[in-house]
Amino acid sequence: MINRRKFIKAGIIAGLSATIMPDVLKAAEPWKKKKQHGLKHWIWINPKAGEDEAMLTERYKRYYDAGIRGILFENDVEAHFRIAKSQGLETHRWLWTMNRGDKNLMQEHPEWYAVNRKGESCIEKPPYVNYYRWLCPSKEEVQRYILNNIQSILENKYVDGIHLDYIRYCDIVLPVNLWENYHIEQTRELPEYDYCYCDTCRSKFKEQFGMNLIDIQYPEASLSWRQFRYNSITQIVNSIAKIANEHGKKITAAVFPTPEVARRNVRQDWINWNLTGIFPMIYHRFYKENIPWIGDAVKEGVRGIDDRFPLYAGLHLPDFKDDTELREGIKYALNNGAQGVSFYGDVTDNVLGVLKEFLKYKKI
DSSP: OOOTTHHHHTTOOTTOOOOOOTTGGGSOOGGGTSOOOOOOEEEEEOOOTTOOHHHHHHHHHHHHHTTEEEEEESSOOHHHHHHHHHTTOEEEEEEEOSBOOOHHHHHHOGGGBOBBTTSOBTTTSOSSSTTOOBBOTTOHHHHHHHHHHHHHHHTSTTOOEEEEESOSOOOSSOOGGGTTTTTOOOSSOOGGGOBOOSHHHHHHHHHHHSOOGGGOSOGGGOHHHHHHHHHHHHHHHHHHHHHHHHTTOEEEEEEOSSHHHHHHHHOOOGGGSOOSEEEEBOOGGGGTOOTHHHHHHHHHHHHHHTTSSOBOEEEEGGGOSSHHHHHHHHHHHHHTTOSOEEEESOOOHHHHHHHHGGGGGSOO
């Protein structure tokens, strides 16, 4: 499996400063006042086959004792799911959804892949990095392929839910901290990163909105064209949600940090998705923001979903230089409405120790 964050990790620039506000604990705690979904913490991990089961049992017990209540597994290794469940943890299968660089799939169905505004398929010209190979969400064949894949995953009894990642279009605008690494200044929407302009998308857009895309002088500025793409992803998510509901299982998604950033950067309208939980990736250093921005992002997301389902703040552990910063980040998330946090990165004993301090916030 491709290392999920090869692309993103390249954008971390050493030495970025993070200002910590001393009065973070004085912030309002709306999560104590609003409808409670139950405080839960999560981690994203890529499980390895063949690990000692006694060791796994001890590891997942430590996670539970620190307050973690769910694991988002990138690969289907049944032993990990089974042992995690035995320790009281929820087990969700973490799936790359629209970004699919499977060699067989690309060879058999190159026509399924997205085309940019210049008319280039990401099969021949992948944007940014070689593993960025995006399926077109408008094609019925793609929709069936994804839904069939979800169906087969959720039929496994040891899987408690599906966790959607890369459930969006390609980044038309990268987080600002990545511009330097890719020698790009994205102060406007560049055509080579603007997807999808394939014949299927053009035809369906005309059918639904009554406009021919070729007649629009500045398609990047067309609100209807943007709405079409929001709807295309939302339709897939809500179709997956129906399948999850039929199986009596949960559906969550990893998304861009705020509703506004998600719509602008990747055409992802996650406040209109039918989920059981949302995981905004509030990676503050990617946007050259300080730690208090975590709270601002959480607040915007909580307001957008209007308490329909819980929000778990995704925190990128390498963004925090020490335990003190991590502690502050968690506080900003919880104090602004998150029902928990999720960690991406190396979950060390120190990290577990910091998280364990938050058991006192609310009995889990």
